[in-house]
Amino acid sequence: MSEDELTHLAASGEANMVDVGDKAETVRTAVAGATVTMKPETLRIILAGDAKKGDVIGTARIAGIMAAKRTHELIPLCHPLMLTKVAVEIEPDQSLPGLRIRALARLTGRTGVEMEALTAASVTALTIYDMAKAVDKGMRIGDVTLIEKTGGKSGDWRTE
Amino acid sequence: MSEDELTHLAASGEANMVDVGDKAETVRTAVAGATVTMKPETLRIILAGDAKKGDVIGTARIAGIMAAKRTHELIPLCHPLMLTKVAVEIEPDQSLPGLRIRALARLTGRTGVEMEALTAASVTALTIYDMAKAVDKGMRIGDVTLIEKTGGKSGDWRTE
Amino acid sequence: MSEDELTHLAASGEANMVDVGDKAETVRTAVAGATVTMKPETLRIILAGDAKKGDVIGTARIAGIMAAKRTHELIPLCHPLMLTKVAVEIEPDQSLPGLRIRALARLTGRTGVEMEALTAASVTALTIYDMAKAVDKGMRIGDVTLIEKTGGKSGDWRTE
Amino acid sequence: MSEDELTHLAASGEANMVDVGDKAETVRTAVAGATVTMKPETLRIILAGDAKKGDVIGTARIAGIMAAKRTHELIPLCHPLMLTKVAVEIEPDQSLPGLRIRALARLTGRTGVEMEALTAASVTALTIYDMAKAVDKGMRIGDVTLIEKTGGKSGDWRTE
């Protein structure tokens, strides 16, 4: 591991959008996760009633999918990409207590989609916060991590 | 605390962008935090050398500020706002080890700016991840929380 | 009614974003409608099952709300506005057969919100088309109209 | 025709951005139409004088072309696409009376461009409404339909 590997920084230390033109077009997938920890009562409210669950969780999932498509507008050195698939899952986890998010991004292209998956997971979590903050301002978004990536020259990677 | 307080949900359970037209125009401030936990070596690389530090941290701060202005495009039920101030601070914290982020948003307006501060903190953290992921894919974004808010009818709030 | 009333056109005929700086800040509301006419079987599929109904109709409603906030990016001479409320309703109408959309936009400001309501209704309809086009490419979006507006110097207006 | 064909809905009924990574890259074209029905006097004003006609119709055409490029930001489950061509035509039709719009989108890619053509047609119509609403708030946007599509696995399709 050397400083040269900070590929966004040129030799002179300037931020840089790296050239991916020479990379091969392959199928690349990334899965990211996040959690939203909340009071048990907040989780109960979110889950109570079909319509309401549908709306908090359904709205957050749509927000995450839409955000993945805008990753290159938010993250300065990300390349614009033609994502072929984005999916977001949200499951209750009583042990937090709260909601557990998994976001998947896929592409046939020249650069990885880690940031797209992480952005989808983050905005899904932020939307859950927004929709429930009237009852619980102390919610905590955590564990925003890359879970796995496949494809590309650097090969597959999985969190330990 | 009742389900009625989930103000984004109408009586029928449908997601809704609540009417803030009757709220008073007051000065409203929100401060949010986030952390990026990484390997000690990754933190050393980010901090090594003025130019490089300037670029990772400076780029992430700009990304966070710009993202705050786009919160209403990302979070479905957020109102468009005329933010009067956004500031992002990033400090190293050897105890993580990693970087600690604080984002402030301020407004003279009719609705709070919690989501703007949280979005700024999240996108700052995502940008740090993007710029250092070549050396450390296992970085973890956490503790994305509201630290305090002031102004508005519901009054001041501070995390415990 | 004279050609001078085409307020977006200057005396010389050039397109223009009219000056609303002298208008009073008042509460302004607009309600727009739209329909999506489809095969009876398509409507049955959309309405069948809670989860599925939730998703087609819920997703379309979110899309419409989000689009209202971006009206000034889409319509060249619309002013950027701080909407205080956006709401979208979608109801089945067996007489079409299909779905009937109503979108409301509200603002305390210097210019009307007709275009925001019409944009919300249109994008809601387009999203319904997108989500059901695999079964029915012949769906027809129609009756995209302003239903009523209130507030502002020109006073209230209602479709006949 | 079965519910499985609602491809945006997963088995569990959740909204989903479908995977198009396995589809072949082919030339795909879609043509959509729309009408704006108005008072005869409104049509006369729009058509009167070269400069003015140029501006209402020219501005609306530009707005439609630009909107096609943003379809994936507006329609939640649309893929980002690299459109190779967008064209919009606007013709007067005294039988409405009003304006008749046709929008074409083309792509060499993995997914169809129906939504891009429909979005272009819709935003063209909305812009006409915006520019003439000072004289005629009762204008009606209708007949927003797919006229034909070519290319892709599902083959060609034409409205009957």
Next chain:
Amino acid sequence: MSEDELTHLAASGEANMVDVGDKAETVRTAVAGATVTMKPETLRIILAGDAKKGDVIGTARIAGIMAAKRTHELIPLCHPLMLTKVAVEIEPDQSLPGLRIRALARLTGRTGVEMEALTAASVTALTIYDMAKAVDKGMRIGDVTLIEKTGGKSGDWRTE
């Protein structure tokens, strides 16, 4: 003139979106200019024929107006603003030879609109370049300057 006046830089030298919350809401106007210098033949082509002139110049003017509304998305430390008026004028100037652009932005608000006027002028010029580059890649955009500003605490300013 002191370094403290670089108001976007905090005491510590970090880029910052300055707080304008304490500024008064006043009418603020800015006018910016730009030129596009080209071959005489290129200017002749642009001006030849009503329809063609309408399209190059009309399209560029629309692009400039729309860009003014997005200034805060492009310029990192600009505040989001509710512009009340944007106007762009484009005149031929045989002495360049080429086109001379003037863009005006106006606001009732807490911060100046210089950047909105300059962004409108720049994007108008870029659009002219785009539409005529097939015949003249050597066109030169120049003299992008603030011509005057009025309103605000710092008072009026005019280029010498």
Next chain:
Amino acid sequence: MSEDELTHLAASGEANMVDVGDKAETVRTAVAGATVTMKPETLRIILAGDAKKGDVIGTARIAGIMAAKRTHELIPLCHPLMLTKVAVEIEPDQSLPGLRIRALARLTGRTGVEMEALTAASVTALTIYDMAKAVDKGMRIGDVTLIEKTGGKSGDWRTE
């Protein structure tokens, strides 16, 4: 050189987004330049102190890179592109006095990237203006030109 070469104009003179679907996918590069001329004292302030230099110049470079990715949203008839590389350099030039900008855009695709390089250079310059306008409103952006392009059917081109 004939009027037919104004490829954005159809035979009838209407603005048009030209069809690039038949062009070959090749590596295409464009380099654009711009200058910001200012008072000697303004240049001294921008360059004084590592942190400050980092921030004005670093922020402007990030803004330029991000703007390149949004060119197709700003310039009405530009195609959406998947840029593989964007780089921006900013150097002091005492002979102006001021700052000299060079922006590079690269793509493996079907259409040139001149507008992306020019947009990056322009927005970089506008951001410098924004960050230093508190001390020098008379700064002048000039010499926004294409310096060279390579790739594509029309072959290489260099400014004389």
